[in-house]
Amino acid sequence: MLVFDSSGAALRKASEIIKRGGLAAFPTETVYGLGVDAFNTAALARVFEAKNRPHFDPLIIHIASYRSLDRVVLLSALGPDRRALVKKCAAAFWPGPLTLVLPKQPAVPELATAGLSTVAVRCPAHLAALKLIRLCGEKGLPGALAAPSANPFGSLSPTRAEHVIEKLGDKIDCIVDGGPCSVGVESTVLDLCSGEIAVLRPGGITREQLEDVIGPAGSGLRGGPPAVGQITSPGMLKSHYAPQAPLFCHSGEEMAALTRRDDEAYLFFSGKNRRFSGEAVLVLSETGSALEAAANLFEYLHRLDGMRPARIHAEILPEEGIGAAVNDRLRRAGALTAENAD
Ligand code: AMP
Numbered sequence: 001m002l003v004f005d006s007s008g009a010a011l012r013k014a015s016e017i018i019k020r021g022g023l024a025a026f027p028t029e030t031v032y033g034l035g036v037d038a039f040n041t042a043a044l045a046r047v048f049e050a051k052n053r054p055h056f057d058p059l060i061i062h063i064a065s066y067r068s069l070d071r072v073v074l075l076s077a078l079g080p081d082r083r084a085l086v087k088k089c090a091a092a093f094w095p096g097p098l099t100l101v102l103p104k105q106p107a108v109p110e111l112a113t114a115g116l117s118t119v120a121v122r123c124p125a126h127l128a129a130l131k132l133i134r135l136c137g138e139k140g141l142p143g144a145l146a147a148p149s150a151n152p153f154g155s156l157s158p159t160r161a162e163h164v165i166e167k168l169g170d171k172i173d174c175i176v177d178g179g180p181c182s183v184g185v186e187s188t189v190l191d192l193c194s195g196e197i198a199v200l201r202p203g204g205i206t207r208e209q210l211e212d213v214i215g216p217a218g219s220g221l222r223g224g225p226p227a228v229g230q231i232t233s234p235g236m237l238k239s240h241y242a243p244q245a246p247l248f249c250h251s252g253e254e255m256a257a258l259t260r261r262d263d264e265a266y267l268f269f270s271g272k273n274r275r276f277s278g279e280a281v282l283v284l285s286e287t288g289s290a291l292e293a294a295a296n297l298f299e300y301l302h303r304l305d306g307m308r309p310a311r312i313h314a315e316i317l318p319e320e321g322i323g324a325a326v327n328d329r330l331r332r333a334g335a336l337t338a339e340n341a342d
């Protein structure tokens with residue numbers, strides 16, 4: 001596996017690897033992605049294999065601008081109101097952590113969309129990612145990279161190149177190291193195809209930000225997270241984003257009342273409820289900033305998990321803004337633990 005920096009020359013080399021059907025991990029503002037040419041089925045198959053990702057879990061296609069949307073999305077399959085909404089969302093949030101689920105162009109391989117008639121697409125707000133996608137364009141066609149998060153399926157998402165190298169280094173062709181990801185949680189997934197517009201996965205763009213622009217949106221999560229086999233959007237899987245240690249979610253008061261044990265690890269939201277300190281005691285944001293907490297979330301979970309604790313205790317954030325996305329990841333990280341305790 002080759003490790004590149006994010007200089008123009010290095011990105012060109014990474015794009016050549018992708019154009020030849022290779023797997024290139026690259027930074028985005030959310031988490032590191034594992035990118036392949038969205039139209040190369042052999043490369044797509046390698047992504048599923050490298051991540052051990054089930055084939056029912058569709059990939060997000062990354063494009064470099066709204067103008068490239070036509071390559072993957074069949075906008076004419078939408079009515080004029082929805083088409084206007086797509087434009088509005090893109091104008092407000094692209095480049096940025098918002099993924100839109102839209103009707104797919106027939107040319108997009110079924111493997112990328114898990115056989116669905118829809119495709120998930122976004123334009124990342126990261127200079128190196130945008131340059132890399134552009135460099136992957138060919139024959140007058142804009143580049144389009146299918147890129148799931150660059151981690152083994154179901155485990156913690158990578159927010160640094162080291163996370164990718166450790167977990168997938170032997171399975172990929174190269175990585176572009178662009179330093180830590182600024183947002184730190186995955187994109188918000190918004191379904192603009194179904195009868196009701198719905199947030200399928202909370203993420204980097206908050207529900208409040210979205211609703212300011214498009215009005216009220218439903219929740220694909222009604223009735224609680226579905227089990228494997230009943231899903232329309234696997235980012236909704238009950239257990240996901242999980243560390244190896246069992247993880248328990250707690251309110252702030254519960255965290256403040258915990259007694260410290262040497263074999264356990266603790267992830268506080270802010271300094272407010274922390275009653276003890278130590279190597280295995282981390283605070284997502286000393287001042288209680290949800291944005292800072294999101295940016296640190298996976299990095300700190302990786303760190304604590306690496307200490308091989310018997311348990312990780314994590315404090316839930318106030319359920320507002322990007323705190324909702326952080327809580328979603330924490331609850332899914334703890335879902336198997338909760339299930340085993342049932
Ligand atoms: P990841 O790239 O690992 O962050 O996961 C991508 C997520 O996007 C999937 O797990 C799904 O939840 C969602 N997704 C991708 N394509 C579709 C689609 N066509 N319809 C609904 N959700 C999708």
Ligand code: MG
Nearest residue numbers: 148149150157
């Ligand atoms: Mg993922």
